[in-house]
Amino acid sequence: MASVKDRNASAWLLPPVPGTNHAMRANMAQFRDEDEVDVVIVGCGAGGSTLLQRLARAGWKAVALDAGPFWDPERDWVSDEAGSHHLYWTEPRIISGDDPVPLGSNNSGRGVGGSMVHYAGYTPRFHPSDFHTYSADGVGADWPLEYGELKAYYEDIEGELPVAGEHWPWGDPHSYPHSPHPVSGNGELFLRGALASGITAKVGPVAISNGRFGNRPHCIYRGFCLQGCKVNAKASPLVTHIPDALHHGAEVRADSMVTRIEIDDRTGKATGVHYVRHGRARFQRARIVAVAGYSIETPRLLLNSACKRFPAGLCNDFDQVGRYLMVQGAPQTAGRFESEVRMWKAPPPEVSSEDFYETDPSKPYKRGFSIQTVSPLPITWAEHVAAQGHWGGKLREYMSDYVHWACLGALCEFLPQPDNRVTLSSEKDRNSMPVAHFHYSQCDNDRQLMEAAQGAMEKILYGAGAEEVITIKRFAHLVGGARMAADEQRGVVDADCRSFAVPNLYITDGSVLPTQGSANPALTIMAVTARAANRLIAGGAGKATKTTQPARPATA
Amino acid sequence: MTALPLDANDGGGRFPGFDAQGQSSRWDRVTQGVVLARLGRPTDLRFFTVAEEAAARALFDQLLDQRQEPRVPVVNMVDARLAEDQTDGWHYEDMEPDPAAWRSTLAELDAEARERHERPFAELSCEEQTLLLTDIQAAEKWRGRQASRVWSLWTRYACTAFYSHPLAWDEIGFAGPAYPRGYKNLGLNAREPFEVADARPAQDPAPHKAKSETGRQR
Ligand SMILES: Cc1cc2nc3c(=O)[nH]c(=O)nc-3n(C[C@H](O)[C@H](O)[C@H](O)COP(=O)(O)OP(=O)(O)OC[C@H]3O[C@@H](n4cnc5c(N)ncnc54)[C@H](O)[C@@H]3O)c2cc1C
Ligand code: SF4
Numbered sequence: 001m002a003s004v005k006d007r008n009a010s011a012w013l014l015p016p017v018p019g020t021n022h023a024m025r026a027n028m029a030q031f032r033d034e035d036e037v038d039v040v041i042v043g044c045g046a047g048g049s050t051l052l053q054r055l056a057r058a059g060w061k062a063v064a065l066d067a068g069p070f071w072d073p074e075r076d077w078v079s080d081e082a083g084s085h086h087l088y089w090t091e092p093r094i095i096s097g098d099d100p101v102p103l104g105s106n107n108s109g110r111g112v113g114g115s116m117v118h119y120a121g122y123t124p125r126f127h128p129s130d131f132h133t134y135s136a137d138g139v140g141a142d143w144p145l146e147y148g149e150l151k152a153y154y155e156d157i158e159g160e161l162p163v164a165g166e167h168w169p170w171g172d173p174h175s176y177p178h179s180p181h182p183v184s185g186n187g188e189l190f191l192r193g194a195l196a197s198g199i200t201a202k203v204g205p206v207a208i209s210n211g212r213f214g215n216r217p218h219c220i221y222r223g224f225c226l227q228g229c230k231v232n233a234k235a236s237p238l239v240t241h242i243p244d245a246l247h248h249g250a251e252v253r254a255d256s257m258v259t260r261i262e263i264d265d266r267t268g269k270a271t272g273v274h275y276v277r278h279g280r281a282r283f284q285r286a287r288i289v290a291v292a293g294y295s296i297e298t299p300r301l302l303l304n305s306a307c308k309r310f311p312a313g314l315c316n317d318f319d320q321v322g323r324y325l326m327v328q329g330a331p332q333t334a335g336r337f338e339s340e341v342r343m344w345k346a347p348p349p350e351v352s353s354e355d356f357y358e359t360d361p362s363k364p365y366k367r368g369f370s371i372q373t374v375s376p377l378p379i380t381w382a383e384h385v386a387a388q389g390h391w392g393g394k395l396r397e398y399m400s401d402y403v404h405w406a407c408l409g410a411l412c413e414f415l416p417q418p419d420n421r422v423t424l425s426s427e428k429d430r431n432s433m434p435v436a437h438f439h440y441s442q443c444d445n446d447r448q449l450m451e452a453a454q455g456a457m458e459k460i461l462y463g464a465g466a467e468e469v470i471t472i473k474r475f476a477h478l479v480g481g482a483r484m485a486a487d488e489q490r491g492v493v494d495a496d497c498r499s500f501a502v503p504n505l506y507i508t509d510g511s512v513l514p515t516q517g518s519a520n521p522a523l524t525i526m527a528v529t530a531r532a533a534n535r536l537i538a539g540g541a542g543k544a545t546k547t548t549q550p551a552r553p554a555t556a
Numbered sequence: 557m558t559a560l561p562l563d564a565n566d567g568g569g570r571f572p573g574f575d576a577q578g579q580s581s582r583w584d585r586v587t588q589g590v591v592l593a594r595l596g597r598p599t600d601l602r603f604f605t606v607a608e609e610a611a612a613r614a615l616f617d618q619l620l621d622q623r624q625e626p627r628v629p630v631v632n633m634v635d636a637r638l639a640e641d642q643t644d645g646w647h648y649e650d651m652e653p654d655p656a657a658w659r660s661t662l663a664e665l666d667a668e669a670r671e672r673h674e675r676p677f678a679e680l681s682c683e684e685q686t687l688l689l690t691d692i693q694a695a696e697k698w699r700g701r702q703a704s705r706v707w708s709l710w711t712r713y714a715c716t717a718f719y720s721h722p723l724a725w726d727e728i729g730f731a732g733p734a735y736p737r738g739y740k741n742l743g744l745n746a747r748e749p750f751e752v753a754d755a756r757p758a759q760d761p762a763p764h765k766a767k768s769e770t771g772r773q774r
Pocket of ligand 2: 221228231
């Protein structure tokens with residue numbers, strides 16, 4: 001295998017001090033709207049950035065548009081909870097259903113790097129079983145590909161982020177390129193409680209370099225990972241893929257909100273994207289369009305791109321767009337200890353257990369959950385306390401006890417359901433684009449998993465010596481909404497992320513996931529995209545002359 | 557700066573001498589700018605009308621138990637957020653976007669107070685205010701809305717403002733920004749030289765009952 005640097009030199013292109021490579025940005029390629037680029041990518045997050053880097057390396061003329069800014073971590077990010085509000089997607093959205101899912105800070109990012117700028121940094125793989133839950137358990141869906149077809153891409157991305165952790169015994173057992181980080185009081189209690197209750201827990205897997213990686217420094221254990229890592233220790237595409245993409249001639253066009261994909265009614269092919277930049281409506285021509293705007297914005301954009309050929313929305317002839325959107329049930333249980341835990345020190349992602357990941361035939365529910373450390377900062381912790389009904393003096397008293405609490409979070413595999421979906425509302429945003437309406441209701445299996453996960457977390461915390469536990473019910477990690485499937489009646493794209501309806505339209509973000517397992521999704525989103533990129537490059541779909549060979553053979 | 561007044565029974569004085577701001581020379585400049593601005597003169601009100609201001613002040617004093625000066629200027633902080641539309645963006649189908657929801661729920665709060673006592677919320681006695689809020693929190697529906705959604709709107713904004721303030725951090729032992737300094741001493745009962753140990757570690761807010769409680773986000 002080629003060294004990471006030979007495949008992706010991002011970490012070596014950053015300056016050797018915190019901050020960004022300003023000269024590289026200033027000198028970046030600038031395509032003109034009239035140029036027909038090989039590919040225009042909508043969204044520069046987990047999926048979009050990976051695609052951009054892969055295609056730029058293969059010599060494609062590639063430009064990625066992002067609605068948000070091109071972050072300069074030194075200038076734009078702070079080591080403060082309330083001061084990080086601008087990292088989130090806070091454009092208007094409407095939520096409904098029996099179990100409406102709050103969005104904003106809790107769910108999606110904007111700007112170059114996408115949601116990974118403020119994600120926690122857990123990067124587990126999916127298990128082999130995730131790819132055929134329908135055949136095995138009669139729930140969820142079967143993917144049009146199996147784990148084995150992603151494995152090599154998982155390994156590649158784990159090297160590029162890079163991921164630190166102990167040898168991983170679950171799913172397809174594997175090791176990580178970086179050794180595990182030391183743990184804080186929170187992780188220590190998880191490990192102790194797990195041991196006491198006969199549950200296996202391991203340190204990792206986190207996309208935080210342990211030791212210097214290229215010019216990226218070691219983590220300083222400051223605990224503000226969810227506010228954007230100013231240190232450059234935590235992986236996000238802004239530091240892991242964008243530098244290499246720019247170095248290979250890609251353009252990143254920030255502050256560019258794409259409002260519609262244009263389709264030529266005669267050929268049925270996409271011709272480019274309409275976008276708004278600095279108040280002006282513009283159109284970028286492209287031979288291939290790839291959408292990677294996150295599970296809410298991707299379906300919204302497709303639906304808003306209705307045209308004569310696709311009156312019900314782009315790629316929506318079979319009423320699949322926006323459906324089967326999933327969140328993970330993410331209850332968090334905290335325990336009170338007489339010792340001082342000070343859980344805000346060190347990165348929130350430290351230790352996890354996948355002991356409950358797979359279907360347990362002795363249980364009434366299918367599929368499972370994972371458990372991980374989470375370490376809410378004061379404002380988020382106040383939400384936990386307020387959720388117990390405390391206010392006034394009692395709230396202040398609980399809060400004064402903050403140093404004594406440890407907190408775990410579970411990720412429950414909620415099942416994909418057709419009515420959990422994004423539609424367009426009559427409300428408009430400032431670009432006059434209809435706002436996304438996200439409807440969500442849980443099924444019985446979902447609720448049972450939440451209960452079971454809470455029970456397991458309580459057991460661990462009591463096992464570690466907790467005097468009292470409290471739980472808050474939450475949700476995390478949206479995926480699905482434009483899923484991949486074997487055919488167009490059951491999904492929007494094929495295994496290579498190519499849309500069934502429009503031959504030169506791709507979707508390369510979390511929207512394409514048919515199921516979610518109980519793993520955090522970013523690594524899988526990147527791996528699925530890296531695979532799609534490889535197939536695209538091998539197929540030569542959009543490009544006359546290649547200057548570089550693809551990193552992996554198409555048959556990987 | 558003086559500490560926020562808080563009774564020892566409510567957790568006051570657990571971290572004697574702890575001073576989160578005292579570390580500010582160790583923070584990066586951008587963070588200093590953002591955090592220290594919270595200690596300066598509160599911004600003038602731009603969003604709340606006079607009547608809304610009165611109701612909001614009384615509401616925040618209740619929710620955060622701020623009974624005397626110095627206070628964290630929560631009403632100014634929330635007003636600034638709403639004036640700048642610095643919301644989370646999403647809203648429930650059956651609620652307005654946050655700024656409009658604030659206006660209408662404060663109006664309802666006054667309406668409820670008038671129905672009960674013929675005075676607006678801010679003119680009620682402390683006990684009357686507490687009782688009224690206790691009823692709203694316990695209700696399923698309140699004045700045509702899901703009570704829990706109104707309650708979460710109020711507490712979410714209140715807590716975000718209050719617990720972003722360095723004086724509130726002093727009260728809970730949290731040292732605030734940690735860049736570029738980072739932390740060196742991880743683990744149970746491990747402290748940095750500038751951190752202060754809890755003087756009353758046995759003051760569990762829910763003592764003597766091993767228990768498990770569940771709440772719901774928002
Ligand atoms: C608090 C939090 C913690 C998380 N923790 C983890 C974790 O520990 N591990 C993990 O794996 N995952 C985690 N996640 C989830 C993870 O970050 C996302 O699943 C992942 O980044 C999604 O990738 P994506 O490519 O689908 O979209 P994103 O990474 O969100 O990228 C989408 C991009 O598209 C842009 N965009 C959207 N619409 C348009 C448009 N119309 N025009 C132009 N640009 C547009 C947005 O600005 C954004 O930059 C976390 C998320 C949150 C919110
Ligand atoms: S804890 Fe480490 S990875 Fe997280 S923000 Fe701080 S330096 Fe970055």
